[in-house]
Amino acid sequence: MFAKAFRVKSNTAIKGSDRRKLRADVTTAFPTLGRDQVPALVPGKEELNVVKLYAHRGDAVTVYVCGGNPILFELEKNLYPTVYTLWSYPDLLPTFTTWPLVLEKLVGGADLMLPGLVVPPAGLPQVQKGDLCAIALVGNRAPVAIGVAAMSTAEMLTSSLKGRGFSMLHTYRDHLCFSRRSGDKSSPPSLAPLALDPPDLNEEKGSVQADPALQGDVRCLTLEGEDKANGEGRQQMCGEKSLSEASEDPSVRGLNPDPTDSRSLKEQMDELLQRCFLHALKCQVKKADLPLLTSTLLGSHMFSCCPEGRQLDVKKSSYKKLSKFLQQMQQEQIIQVEELSRGVESIVAVDWKHPRKGSVLEGAEVRTIIINYAKKNDLVDADNKNLVKLDPILCDCILEKNEQHTVLKLPWDSLLTRCLERLQPAYQVTFPGQEPVMKKGKICPIDITLAQRASNKKVTVVRNLEAYGLDPYAVAAVLQQRCQASTAVSPAPGAKDGLQVQIQGNQVRHLSRLLLGASQQQASSRCALLPSLSENKKALRSAGGRPTSSRSTGHGLARASEHKGLQVG
Template sequence: MFKKPLSTLKTSAPLRGSDRRKLKQRVISSFGLSPEDGEILVPDGLLSVKFNTHLDEPGTVYLSVDGDPLWFTVGKGSEDLIPTVYTMWKRHTLLPFLSTPAAVIPVLISGADLMIPGVIHYPPSSLEEGQLVSISQYSHGENPTLSFPLAVGRMALASDNIRNGQEKGKAVYILHTWKDHLWDMGRKTDIPEPLPFSSASAGDPQPAENGKAESEPAPVEAPSADAASQENVAHNASARPYTADEISLLLHTSLLQALSTALSDASASSFPISASTFYSNYILPYRPAFPNSVLGTGNESPGDPQEISVKNSTYKSLTAFLKSAEKGSLLTVKAPPKHSQQTEVVVTAVNASHPSVEAHKTHVTVKDLDTRSAKKAQREERLKEEEQESARWVDIKLLWKPHLKSVKLFEAFGGSEKTLYELPEVRDMLNGYINEKALVNPREQAYINLDPLLSEVVAPKVKKAKATEPSEAIEFMKREEMTKKVLDQMQCWHEVKAPGKDPVVKKGLLKPIQVVTKMRQGRKACTLITGFEPFVVISADELAEDLRKLCAGATSVSPCVGGVPGLEVLVQGKQSNTVLDYLTNKGIPKEWIEVSGKK
């Protein structure tokens, strides 16, 4: 929701004492808190700020004296208070939590929702669809930890569905995350230290796979290279820890992967590279995403790449690892000069043509999964924006109903004279009839041979000049021309569906809204709007009132002249551009608005 910058952010205003007390009481009653907790979470000196998201959703955010966003609401007239991560860091038990692996958190920050395979733990009590929850990062190992909440969202489904083993779909719709634009409004404080994961601190959470204990994870199939990041990391829980020798081998494999890909064409100007930078840019991202498949252990679990680090290997230090690689002629390192502030070695060159590099078999890396996850998140966000964008437009459909001569034709198609058809449906039925009757002209594929039924509908007989001569029938016709003539023999209808309203279906051809600029006596300009009633999004009085404010000029409403049904709205001045913008903001597509000028 806050992945992109807010479209509007108004000036903050201090919250009155009475309004703050009301807000505090709402927090206490909604979340079952004590008055003392209410004072902490709704402190003195609160500021309120009105905003609009990048999708034009209105909302209000309440800021602390330090500028940290603490609570927010989204939606017109919404009274549902949502805590921010700043508030969750003050009381991490404020909302029920779900845990997810570390690799999923960047995916959530990039704008994606939490998928069911990405859930490791959830509360034992049932969570309802739409209930507010927080999301924390779970880190396993000898001493498992749980981070303070890093995201807030709403349950996309009841938690019983997760408990029953549902494996696909969304678990939580994300509303706000750490590092999004709402969080950026605050002081950007560091995340508190993670908590030990135990029954006491985690509220006796349940594992996400059918209630099995975490120490006995359900076996899973080795994922494919195209699996999503959340699904992969969700099944990596609690596998057998790697030995130091295995981690050393995986680090060596990661180096070979980097040398065969990212560093294969590295120029001399790219060096020297400090050891820490080389490690973070060319070792960690190129770790195998599925270590067990690289090791060939036969373990069905894909393994956890987060365990692969120098500290867990036989090298114990980054310098020792790089010097070992230098002994193998894979790279060249240089020790820091004496009496220099530099304390770490630097990599001065790499050998991408080494036989072990050329013989290396590439694998799916952590970076590959992160890239795919980011692209998937962007794609989902784009589709979500497109859905929300399309939802605000008036949906207009042109329909046709069989009439007179075309009734028999549609009965032959297997249709009904009472059904309203869209243009693609008419074309499909017509093409099906043509194929069934083999009416495509063998000499000219663009032409259709007319059988008696089609000829009666689309090709009336041509009369001869002399009455004694018989009429001549047209034998063939182009497909598009024939389709147009079939439509000419049908009744025109239209359907208009405005957001939040029932569809309106009426007989007749829908005409565009006319926005005409006219010059009257004394060369005074005015703008006339007619034909807006069928689009059911605005009345004449509302249109006149809104345009009076937007154009800062007089407006009037009167019946259309010349016996034309409906009303017309008159605005002083040349206001066609303003009217066009206003109508499109109301959801009327531009192609249904005609702008013209007359003297």
């Protein structure tokens, strides 16, 4: 509901009579609260504001804010607690558990699907369809989301934990928590999970015994809910961690900085803040999103770019405030920030061509990283060393949707091949006496085509010279002298900003010698722009003098090497 920015209609202090009525409503809505807990939740003397707003879908919502944090919200005369309230009263609602990786999908607006649940040994809490429930992460009892059960617990178990489980209303890190108008943007407290004892076979108090078919150390979890806020397709994850293994996961134990890093906490947080900022601009923010609220950039983009096991907290950085950090980024001419309305800052422009940090991984490096990851996390099958067990991270990265529940292990060669196929290709071009140039995508070879024009005249067309640092106009001038034929430069069909050189007659042989450096001395004396390629072992395929659509392909005026790797923003 609060995945996107909302519009505030009014913000007023609550009256004494309304405060008493709110206490009565809280007592009715949450009977498990004790008499001393209700006055603590709705204090008598502290400032309490009533904020009326419209969600991005037009729903009219009333939010009660105490001490700067939203504590309750009312929708269609139903009262709901926020995550801030549940952190103080974690047992206020029946709580279900999911994996930490699922949270970012919920923040984006997706509903929680039943395969995403973690079934504890004590079984699932007993709820009915339409009951209000809390969602917590493995290893921490502090709720991070609130939703309405789409079916009863008995129906969940009968369906073998398939289908939509909860319609989400509010999540940690949504706009209700991280907007400029509400929320102190604090992190969830670390609350130890309750003891997970198996239920008594003769008693069922507040929980339902899980179906033995659903228990075990290997579970698949899927988040198939359609992203309501962004209109994206289904998102899935599959894993095979037991509850005890997951609770020992470093990403679950605590969202702390790297203890092996000798830098101070502020220095680590500054680096993490800049990393998430650049990654958000590179991978999530589009030109069509501008102007973009700075609060939206932080809540909807930067938090989701935070690496697993780390927690982005602007207050722990040297900037203390997001506005100061963005001012620094504006001074570096990466973005332009303006106050489009009073007190509301927005990013109105981004220099997409600004040089940013990045690195490239070669295939051998990728293989080393995957092998080390599998060994570090004990994913190598104990019975067959040639097989690797797939944890939620690997499952989410390499499996197709129809494999999420069926593929639990993969051979080493298949795992490495799939990982390499998912990576973005890049190539590096090295010019003599210059720094190498790295570009994303696959390098396009120089294309030489022998075509036929009017009156049965032959012409030779050369394309893709720019990828190798060659000026088509300079090349055309050299070829005009070398071939003693007329040349012309024109836009290349189907290539944005690309040019092609057209030479009269069949000049494939001359081009082959010139581009491959067979006549190095003569070519260099005529044009220093064309370096020798005597080291290049790949030769051009001769066009054979055929009149139409014959091609010969060159593989570099400069030394070009392809990399299949990740470009890090």
